[in-house]
Amino acid sequence: MALLLLSLLLLCARSPEPAMAGDPFAYFDWEASYQSARPLGVAQKVIAINGQFPGPPLNVTTNWNVVVNVRNALDEPLLLTWHGIQHRKTPWQDGVAGTNCPIPAGWNWTYRFQVKDQVGSFFYSPSAAPLHRAAGGYGGIVVNNRDVIPIPFPFPDGDLTLFIGDWYVKSHKDLRRSLDAGAPLGPPDGVLINGLGPYRYNDTLVPPAISYERINVEPGRTYRLRVHNVGVSTSLNFRIQGHSLLLVETEGSYTSQQNYSNMDIHVGQSYSFLVTMDQNASTDYYVVASARFVADPDKLTGVAILHYSNSQGPASGPLPAAPDDQYDTAFSINQARSIRWNVTASGARPNPQGSFHYGDITVTDVYLLQSRPPELIDGQLRSTINGISYIAPSTPLILAQLFNVPGVFKLDFPNHPMNRLPKVDTSVINGTYKGFMEIIFQNNATTVQSYHLDGYAFFVVGMDYGLWTDNSRGTYNKWDGVARSTIQVFPGAWTAVLVFLDNAGIWNLRVENLDSWYMGQELYISVVNPEEDHSDKTPLPLPDNTIFCGALSSLQKEQSHRFQYSGASRVGKTVSAAMISTTWLAATWLLYR
Ligand SMILES: *[C@@H]1O[C@H](CO)[C@@H](O)[C@H](O)[C@H]1NC(C)=O
Ligand SMILES: *[C@@H]1O[C@H](CO)[C@@H](O)[C@H](O)[C@H]1NC(C)=O
Ligand SMILES: *[C@@H]1O[C@H](CO)[C@@H](O)[C@H](O)[C@H]1NC(C)=O
Ligand SMILES: *[C@@H]1O[C@H](CO)[C@@H](O)[C@H](O)[C@H]1NC(C)=O
Ligand SMILES: *[C@@H]1O[C@H](CO)[C@@H](O)[C@H](O)[C@H]1NC(C)=O
Ligand SMILES: *[C@@H]1O[C@H](CO)[C@@H](O)[C@H](O)[C@H]1NC(C)=O
Ligand SMILES: *[C@@H]1O[C@H](CO)[C@@H](O)[C@H](O)[C@H]1NC(C)=O
Ligand SMILES: *[C@@H]1O[C@H](CO)[C@@H](O)[C@H](O)[C@H]1NC(C)=O
Numbered sequence: 001m002a003l004l005l006l007s008l009l010l011l012c013a014r015s016p017e018p019a020m021a022g023d024p025f026a027y028f029d030w031e032a033s034y035q036s037a038r039p040l041g042v043a044q045k046v047i048a049i050n051g052q053f054p055g056p057p058l059n060v061t062t063n064w065n066v067v068v069n070v071r072n073a074l075d076e077p078l079l080l081t082w083h084g085i086q087h088r089k090t091p092w093q094d095g096v097a098g099t100n101c102p103i104p105a106g107w108n109w110t111y112r113f114q115v116k117d118q119v120g121s122f123f124y125s126p127s128a129a130p131l132h133r134a135a136g137g138y139g140g141i142v143v144n145n146r147d148v149i150p151i152p153f154p155f156p157d158g159d160l161t162l163f164i165g166d167w168y169v170k171s172h173k174d175l176r177r178s179l180d181a182g183a184p185l186g187p188p189d190g191v192l193i194n195g196l197g198p199y200r201y202n203d204t205l206v207p208p209a210i211s212y213e214r215i216n217v218e219p220g221r222t223y224r225l226r227v228h229n230v231g232v233s234t235s236l237n238f239r240i241q242g243h244s245l246l247l248v249e250t251e252g253s254y255t256s257q258q259n260y261s262n263m264d265i266h267v268g269q270s271y272s273f274l275v276t277m278d279q280n281a282s283t284d285y286y287v288v289a290s291a292r293f294v295a296d297p298d299k300l301t302g303v304a305i306l307h308y309s310n311s312q313g314p315a316s317g318p319l320p321a322a323p324d325d326q327y328d329t330a331f332s333i334n335q336a337r338s339i340r341w342n343v344t345a346s347g348a349r350p351n352p353q354g355s356f357h358y359g360d361i362t363v364t365d366v367y368l369l370q371s372r373p374p375e376l377i378d379g380q381l382r383s384t385i386n387g388i389s390y391i392a393p394s395t396p397l398i399l400a401q402l403f404n405v406p407g408v409f410k411l412d413f414p415n416h417p418m419n420r421l422p423k424v425d426t427s428v429i430n431g432t433y434k435g436f437m438e439i440i441f442q443n444n445a446t447t448v449q450s451y452h453l454d455g456y457a458f459f460v461v462g463m464d465y466g467l468w469t470d471n472s473r474g475t476y477n478k479w480d481g482v483a484r485s486t487i488q489v490f491p492g493a494w495t496a497v498l499v500f501l502d503n504a505g506i507w508n509l510r511v512e513n514l515d516s517w518y519m520g521q522e523l524y525i526s527v528v529n530p531e532e533d534h535s536d537k538t539p540l541p542l543p544d545n546t547i548f549c550g551a552l553s554s555l556q557k558e559q560s561h562r563f564q565y566s567g568a569s570r571v572g573k574t575v576s577a578a579m580i581s582t583t584w585l586a587a588t589w590l591l592y593r
Contacts, residue, residue: 023114025065028058032080032126032137033073039197040190041207042169047074047126047137053195054163054230055124055139062119062146062348069110070103077102077128080111082141084122084251084270084485086455087113089540091398091505094454095127098397098508098524101549102128107559110545117348119145120252121226121270123163130517131179131232135172136195138163138230143252145348152254152345153246153274157221162213164238164265164289164302165231167192175232176518182381184374185515188234191289191302198303201286201319205298213304215287222276224248229265233513235292235332235448235488238263240306241285241320245273247339251484252457253353254345262323264292264332266450266488268512281308284315290322293329293448297322329448329490336463336488340480358459358498359478364435368468370417370442371449371489371511374519377422382520383445383511386414387422389520395550397428397524398506402542405551413523417442424520429509431501431527439509440468440496443489449516450488451495453525455507457483458497468494486512504529504538 035048049055060066072078079102081095092099093113103109122141126132140161145151166188168175175185190197197210217223225245229236239245239262246259249272257274265271279285284307291300305315323331343354374383382389393400393408400408411430431437439458441451460483461476476496489495510522529538548556 023063023065024061025067026060028056028066028068030056030068031071031073032078037195039167039192039195039211040169041197041210044169045135045171046195047132047135049137049139053136055137057139057161058124058141059144060115060142061144063114063116065112065114067110067112069108071108072103072105075105077104078126078132079103079128080124080137081127081454082113082122082124083268083452084120084457085113085115085141086118086457086503087505088116088503089538090114091455091503091507091539092542092546094505094508096454096508097128097392098506100396101399101547103547109547112543115143118252119143119348120249121228121272122251123228123230123270125230129172129176130514131172131176133230134168134175134232134514140226140228142226149346149348149350152342153248153257154222156224156274158217158223159226160215160223161226161228162287162304163192163194163228163230164236165192165229166190166234166236166291166300168232179381179515179518182376185232187294188232188300191231191234191236191291191300193287193289193302193304196304198301199286199305199315201303201315213287215304215306217277217306217308219277219281219308219310222274225273225275226270227265227273228270229267231267233267233447233515234294234300235264235266236289236302237292237322238265238289239320239322240275240287241315241317242279243275243277243285243306245275248272248274250339250482251486252347253483254342254347255482256340256342256480258338260335262320264335265289266448266486266512268450268452268486269488270486277308281310282312284308284311284313286315286319288319292332293326295326297326329493333463333465333490333493339482341482343480353483354480358481358500361436361498361500363438363498364432365437366415366440367429367437368416368440368442371445371516371521373445374516375422377424382422382424383516384422385521385523386416387418387420388413388427388523389422389424390522391424391426391520393426393550395552397526399546399548399552401506401526403552408551409524411526427523428506429523429525431525433501433504433527433529435501437499437501438496439499440494441487441489442468442494443491446491447513448488448490450486450512451509452486452512453499453507453509454485455503455505456499456501457485458487458499459483460487460495460497462496463490463493465490465493468496472496501525501527503527
């Protein structure tokens, strides 16, 4: 019965029209280039978008069509990926090596995708090479709800985005060389907030002449703060002196609203907090992001300033205290478990989020994915999942699948850790379209890792220490586990998620810790819509601007390089159906013929 109800709901939820038509378009012209900056007082090259670091926001509304023309003015191939955006029907807009040929240096390429049935806080970041993000290139994505659908809290007086992340003064190329030489990255040099170094809260710890972020607010107002950990590999604790953080959303799901005095935000994760400016303005206040589970967090602390318009003076006193548990993840794991889905709140659609009763659905596939500390494979330091270290082929998987290029990848990823020597391979999970997959991440490495799945949000149903066993299912949250796309796995512990594979494509599952990602800790899940269910045209035909590479290079036309850099973005509400069809449907090939 529940299943029948669910199917009905899904039928209603997935409207049959091939989208796009009628929905507004938002256009962005972006140029990615190096820019010099000194966030920690040392001059270095960062990746800026339209001269900004962090990059400009992508601020759109549910169901809008987003068109982003990206010019690559770097000296390396570039892609941007849209963290948490699901790219329904257009998996080739995902911007990772398995879905797109990279944009060569000096070329431009236009992403076109619809932010279908999503609301919330996400971010974009460079992704052709994992370590690009260590140089910046990131920015916020805000997907607003349609006016007719209420948000589950009073409309905030302001909307602010904060990027927090660990930072190295070495360039991304030097970091890459270090890993290539088999040397771990070592501790970062600091923590940035919005691309800026720490406020000088202590003369010994912070050198002079560092620019810091100042957040200007009005007393008595309530702001929505969207906080993203865009760093390399460090979990951070976020807090604001004298203010509580009311958690309301994470990665596209409204949470049960709860106050926190601080929140652990792991690499790649996004949270929205409501913060009320309810303190007196005798001083400014510290905004802090400090490293978790490290020996000397003082050296790895980002500090910004919260400044009331009627503030009487600078922030003072010690920084608000971090949880006092350097080598104990118990506080953190309990905090993670306390984050719940608000099942009665509406998400992108008027019906409650919780009308998708994930706990009632029968699991069709189980994957136990185990990681180990990095190890030598053929003399190279590599990270693995189930003993396999991913190697990206020169032909993106999705193009190889569409054009039947043989030998690029194998659909043979093992569903449990294999008792054999680790190897380097291009092995992909064969997902079942509209199957319900249970994935258990088992972390046998020594640091916190976060896993991110493209194309989907998964339900976080369990997290605990030790080895996962069948009995662990008894502890699963089958009711209000939050749906999100990035989840942490503590060392010596496991995290279990459930995901409904209704989005056809080939989707990247990776660790967000950039060093481990670079060393091969990722895989792809292939989800093929069988021919008989092609009624809803998923996916759409390949766009006509597709870049070809690898075995398909001969299909690539020369680019004329006549891109005019304007640095502007605009929103157009009316685009004719004719224009849409020429832009979108000019491709020659269909996925299933
Ligand atoms: C997004 O744009 C809307 C206007 O379209 C504006 O009201 C809102 O403040 C913007 N949000 C952010 C986060 O910039
Ligand atoms: C859940 O959402 C409902 C509906 O918007 C809202 O009224 C309620 O306050 C929310 N509950 C919590 C605990 O956040
Ligand atoms: C600054 O930090 C140093 C090193 O941790 C510490 O010894 C000193 O007490 C701090 N100074 C102040 C004013 O807090
Ligand atoms: C959160 O804390 C604020 C005070 O900062 C309080 O007004 C509010 O009622 C609290 N909300 C919840 C859901 O506990
Ligand atoms: C403002 O708050 C500070 C710290 O809580 C307190 O010491 C001070 O007396 C307060 N000032 C006023 C004017 O309320
Ligand atoms: C992948 O799974 C589909 C069913 O979902 C099956 O028909 C196909 O044979 C599988 N492919 C391989 C290579 O195992
Ligand atoms: C990794 O696995 C080994 C062997 O099962 C075990 O001894 C070790 O404690 C595990 N370490 C972690 C961090 O899980
Ligand atoms: C490159 O940019 C130009 C506009 O400057 C645009 O007409 C062209 O379609 C873009 N190329 C691709 C492949 O998107």
